Each structure stands twice: as structure tokens, then as C-alpha cells.
Amino acid sequence: MYLHERTDELEKIKRYDYGTPYDTGAVVQNIVISEGVPEHFEYDDVSETFSYRLKDRDLVFGLGETLRGINKRGWIYISDNADDPSHDENKTSLYASQNFLLIDDGREAFGIFVDNPGSVTFDIGYSDMNVMSIHPMYNDTSFYVIEGSDPLEIVGRFRRLVGKSYVPPLWAFGYGQSRWGYKTADDIREVAAEYKKAGIPIDMIYMDIDYMQDFKDFTVNPERFPDFENFVSEMKKEGIHLVPIIDAGVKIEDGYDVYEEGKQKGYFCKKEDGTDLVAAVWPGKVHFPDFFKEEVREWFGDKYGVLTDAGIEGFWNDMNEPAIFYTEDHLKEVFEQVKDFENRELDIWGFFDFKDVLGNIANNPEDYKRFYHDFNGRKVRHDRVHNLYGFYMTRAAGEAFLRNHPDKKILMFSRASYTGMHRYGGIWTGDNTSRWSHLLLNIQMMPALSMTGFLFSGADIGGFGSNTAEDLMLRWVAFGIFTPLFRNHSALGTREQELYRFKHTEDFKHLIELRYALIPYIYSSFMNAVEKDEMYMKPLYFEYRDVERCREIEDQLLVGDDIMIAPVYEQNRTGRNVYLPEKMKLVRFRSVTDYDEEILDKGDHHIRADLGEVLVFIRPGRRLPLAKPAGHVAELDMKDLTFISFE
Ligand code: MIG
Numbered sequence: 001m002y003l004h005e006r007t008d009e010l011e012k013i014k015r016y017d018y019g020t021p022y023d024t025g026a027v028v029q030n031i032v033i034s035e036g037v038p039e040h041f042e043y044d045d046v047s048e049t050f051s052y053r054l055k056d057r058d059l060v061f062g063l064g065e066t067l068r069g070i071n072k073r074g075w076i077y078i079s080d081n082a083d084d085p086s087h088d089e090n091k092t093s094l095y096a097s098q099n100f101l102l103i104d105d106g107r108e109a110f111g112i113f114v115d116n117p118g119s120v121t122f123d124i125g126y127s128d129m130n131v132m133s134i135h136p137m138y139n140d141t142s143f144y145v146i147e148g149s150d151p152l153e154i155v156g157r158f159r160r161l162v163g164k165s166y167v168p169p170l171w172a173f174g175y176g177q178s179r180w181g182y183k184t185a186d187d188i189r190e191v192a193a194e195y196k197k198a199g200i201p202i203d204m205i206y207m208d209i210d211y212m213q214d215f216k217d218f219t220v221n222p223e224r225f226p227d228f229e230n231f232v233s234e235m236k237k238e239g240i241h242l243v244p245i246i247d248a249g250v251k252i253e254d255g256y257d258v259y260e261e262g263k264q265k266g267y268f269c270k271k272e273d274g275t276d277l278v279a280a281v282w283p284g285k286v287h288f289p290d291f292f293k294e295e296v297r298e299w300f301g302d303k304y305g306v307l308t309d310a311g312i313e314g315f316w317n318d319m320n321e322p323a324i325f326y327t328e329d330h331l332k333e334v335f336e337q338v339k340d341f342e343n344r345e346l347d348i349w350g351f352f353d354f355k356d357v358l359g360n361i362a363n364n365p366e367d368y369k370r371f372y373h374d375f376n377g378r379k380v381r382h383d384r385v386h387n388l389y390g391f392y393m394t395r396a397a398g399e400a401f402l403r404n405h406p407d408k409k410i411l412m413f414s415r416a417s418y419t420g421m422h423r424y425g426g427i428w429t430g431d432n433t434s435r436w437s438h439l440l441l442n443i444q445m446m447p448a449l450s451m452t453g454f455l456f457s458g459a460d461i462g463g464f465g466s467n468t469a470e471d472l473m474l475r476w477v478a479f480g481i482f483t484p485l486f487r488n489h490s491a492l493g494t495r496e497q498e499l500y501r502f503k504h505t506e507d508f509k510h511l512i513e514l515r516y517a518l519i520p521y522i523y524s525s526f527m528n529a530v531e532k533d534e535m536y537m538k539p540l541y542f543e544y545r546d547v548e549r550c551r552e553i554e555d556q557l558l559v560g561d562d563i564m565i566a567p568v569y570e571q572n573r574t575g576r577n578v579y580l581p582e583k584m585k586l587v588r589f590r591s592v593t594d595y596d597e598e599i600l601d602k603g604d605h606h607i608r609a610d611l612g613e614v615l616v617f618i619r620p621g622r623r624l625p626l627a628k629p630a631g632h633v634a635e636l637d638m639k640d641l642t643f644i645s646f647e
Helices: 003-011 151-162 185-198 228-237 257-265 294-303 328-342 348-359 365-369 386-404 436-451 470-480 505-531 548-552
Strands: 013-018 042-044 049-053 059-062 075-079 100-104 109-115 120-124 131-136 141-148 204-207 241-247 279-281 284-287 314-318 372-375 378-381 411-414 426-428 537-539 557-559 563-565 575-580 584-589 595-600 603-608 614-618 622-627 641-646
Touching (some): 100 151, 109 131, 109 151, 141 151, 185 204, 185 228, 185 505, 228 241, 257 284, 257 294, 294 386, 314 386, 386 411, 436 470, 436 537, 436 557, 505 622, 584 603, 584 641, 595 641, 614 622
Parallel strands (some): 204 241, 241 314, 314 411, 411 426
Antiparallel strands (some): 042 049, 049 131, 059 100, 075 120, 279 284, 372 378, 537 557, 557 563, 563 614, 575 603, 584 595, 622 641
16 A cells, blocks of 8 residues: 555544543554544533434444344444343343444445443434434543445445454364263264264364363363363364363362462452452352453463363353352352341332342442453553453463464454454354344344454354254254354253254255355455455445445345345245345255256345255356365365356
8 A cells, every 4th residue: 555545544534532541452553633522423521422413314333243133223232241141132232342333324424433441332323213322431432433435445444443353264164063061072072973974064063161170271171081182183083173162260279270370470350459359150269360461361372272282273262251150249248138138027129129139149240340450550440441351361362372373273262352352363142042033133243243353253053042943943054154153052951953963964964065165255255354354244235335225134145245145034934035136146055066046137036945945146247156065174175166157
């Protein structure tokens, strides 16, 4: 880029500072601070609220991992990373804070990025249908306004502001099987063997908390996983990468090296009085590493080496909002309160108060005020920078991978996130439920994740909580084959949902084979999005801004530059309505080799799609490459491609 072009480019981004903003690490460009009120907004000093009058035709996109639809109008969203497994439409927060929004009336568009790591409320026409108001809980904010002529240009500019997205190893584009409940090496061997028997391609099996010794990070239970290193290579010979989970909390246990070192070096988060916070998560009592300190990140990041030394090449970081079952201090208070209740005659209201005391122990907001970080020499109470915790845990890992394995890509994705983390890893969207509405939620969340740079992302396919059903699984997999992170995961105690357990094993095999055949397209579209700061999945509107109908299409997506998809996400359907913004070629896949093609005109169509079928629409002048399916990504011949084209 020429210098004058760069200068021009930077002039399209304006930054307004309030209070004393933190250097969160979200932004990688140096933007000079402008005076005055952010363009398009009014600012109220008293309530510390930014407000924008929504025009009738304004569409609002963004916020990454959030609930509801693609157009965010009509609800209130709060960036306040939360471990909440019930993703109902009436909730306001999930595990992520990706404070980028794009507002577009079809003629004029602009983006905003609110760089504030505390809680930020985005009221997008909830309190007043015609007003969008933005209120950070704590004033310390860098507020960016990004100008541009259309949504794609604005997204690109935002993405250059926050830096290049993380790229995983190629094999991570394969299919992965996960479940909370694989307890032994034999459990995992069985999953691998069953996939092989069914002829369903697979590249990863995930290891949930049960592989650890008493839920201690960077340990492996030697009874359940004897000779772990050999097991890792045995699986690798089978073409399978094992991907273990790492949790944020470090178990308090004498003799446990991670605890001992962290304690001795003062690496854990401290309370006001300087003692280490004691919380409880899966391991029982834990301390939380203070990932805000570079030294701590280095130390914790290097610990992943315990597992990479054994041949592990990928991880998922969990419970890093951080999730807190209880803190020791809060529990003490609760017991005191319970005693009070015991000594008084409980009327109905008293009973409800009592229930609240007991029911609000986990992830209690007051607990996030009980500890502090050492952040660039500043002592900061956790709640003011809460949304950075998961980012910095993942950053610890990502920085260590760069340091210790500079020539290698390591798979990494996290549950909690903040903008900037997209440079170090992807995300999965947390504990969804086996519901049809959550398949739609997955479809609608993906383009927002693409906007914010979290390109390597996906949901728990089939649903994490509650029991899945075979038809839901078929439809969800038929969509999941297009998401970069493609993982079937479920919770302990729910119906087992490994694909070989169902009756239509052949259909699942065909779907996963189709995914593998599509990897050349998926991977090159993904890399293109990384390199050019573009979106991997887009709402139709972003490419067909002049086609009126596309303003409201929330259940069809563009994948890369060449195709559109229209997943079926309702039960007992044999097809669905699809709107074509221009003439396209429909390819209805039953398998990689069994498909029919039809050219369809612009407009509305009802299109048949039976269980197990996948609808792909090729745009004019584009073509879809297909590889020959293989059992593992490493066996794919990325050069031996056939093409379905629409001239
Ligand atoms: O409290 O490790 O979102 O994927 O299976 C639950 C057990 C902890 C939450 C994660 C989920 C994982 C589960 N974890």
C-alpha cells in the first residue's frame, strides 16, 4: 500500500476516548484521538450513554457471538462474558464480547467498535424502537467510528484495525467427535474404531475434563490413559488428532507443580487484601492465573508444552469467563445468611429471598468484584476488565505456540472471547441445546462471527445439552459441513450422538464425505477471508445490497465468494422456501457423486430437500471444486478436483 493510501485509510477510522481506556490489545493500528462527540452519535455525560437515532431503514449487524437474528434491531445485548448454558432468546449475554456493529440504511453505512473490556450494554431499539443506545458500565472507553461506502468495505476496515484472524492447521477443517464423558483411552479407541467401521471420515477426537487427574490442568490420569504418549501416536496412526480441553482454574493442591509454582511466584489473582482468591470449579478449590500479566501468560503458555511434548497438536480452552461455581468468601456469607433464615419464621417472600440466596451462588456478579489484576502495572478490579480474561488465557497459549512451535500451526479455540482474541484462536459457541431453534441460531451467528474476525468458529453440532434426535442431527450436520470448526459435541448424561449410532449411518457418511470433498473450497475461502480481511460467511445483504428482499433474509448465507446455502432448520420438512437474488445453479447433493443440478431464475422458489440432502447454489460465472472424499484430511488430494460450474 502507498503511504497516501494508508493515510486515507486511517482517516476513515476515528477514535474518541473517554476516561482512561485500557490497552486491551484488541486494536493493532495506532489511531489518533479525535475531539468531540463520535460522528452519528449524541453523548450524554451524565448517564455516560451514546445514542443514535435509528432510521426506519437502518439494518444493524454484528456483535459476533450473540443471541437472536442477523439483524440485531429490537433487543438489548450486554457484553458481559457469561457461563450460561441456557441460550434462550430472552437472554442478553453469552460467552463473548465482540463489540463491533455495522449500521446501514442501504445508502449510508458506518461501523462502530467499542473497546471497553467491562460490561457494555447495546440497547438496539429495545427501550425505544427508534434509538440505539450504548452504555459502558465503566467509562473507560475507546469508541471507534469506521466510515466506508458499503458493509464489506467497513468490515474490511474494521478487520485491519483489529488484525489478522487466526489460522488453524489444515486437518482442523476435518470432522471432530467430542463428548463430555469419554473417560478412558479405550472409550476413545472405540469411537475411532466405530467411525472407521462405518466408513465416516474423521480427523479429531476431543478429550473433555475426564482425561485429567482430578481435573488438574496439564495432567493426564495415568490409570485411564496409561502411556499417554504412545496412545497419542497410536491415534495419529489412525489419522486422529486428540484435542484435550484446558480449564482456567488451577487446582489448589500441595505438590501439584502448577499450583506450587503459581503460588510461589505470585501468579494468581489476588483479593483486595493481597491474598489469592479461592474459587471452586471442577477440580474443587482453585486459583485463577492472572493472565493480564505477561510473565504469567508466558508461564501458563509454556505449560501446554506438557501435552505438546506428548504429541498433542490442538486444544480447547474452557471455563475462562471465568466460570465460578462459588468463591470461598461468598459461600461463607451464604452460610451466615442461611443461619439467619433458619432463625426466623419464613413467610412466602422470605422463602423466595432464601431461594435467591441459594440459587445465585454460581457466577455471581459480586464475585467478579472480589479480585484484581496486575494490568500493565495498574491494579484493576476484575469486573472492570472481565471480558478480557478468556482472551488473555488464549493469548497465553497462542503466544507460547508462536514461541515454542514457530513452524507449526496448533489448533486452538476458546469459549470466552473478546475482540483481539481472534488473532490467537477460534471459538466454539458454548453450551447450546439440542433444539431446532439452536440450529437456526448457529446459522444466524456465523456471519456475525465472520464480521468480527472469529473465522475459525462453530457450534456444538447436534446440540450440547438435552437429547438430540436423528433428524435434527441430520439437518444440523448438513449445515455444519460448511462451518470452519466442525465438531459434534454433547453433554454428560445426554443421548449419545456419535454419528454411527443412528439408523441413517449412510446418510451421515455421505454428509461427512461431502464436507471432505468441499475442503479445498472451504479452506481456500477461509484463507482468502483471512488474508483479505473478508468474511467467510455472509448475509445475502452484504453482496446484494440493492436487492430489496435481501434486507430480510436471515436463513440463507453466502459461503465464500461462489456459493449460497439454504439449510433446512425446521422439523418434518421435505424442503423449504429459498429466495434467489439472481439466477443461480442449484446443486442438490445426496452424496459427493450423486447430485442433480438445475438452473433457477431470480426470485422465490420452493425447493425440495429431503433428510440427508444438501442444497448448494452456485453464483453465475462461478464454480465449485470438489475433491475425492478421503478418510482423513491428510489423505485428500487437493489438486485432483472436479468442478461443478455455472457459466
Ligand atoms: O461446567 O468440561 O462448555 O463444552 O463439555 C461444564 C465439561 C464444563 C463446559 C463446556 C462444555 C464441556 C463442559 N464444560
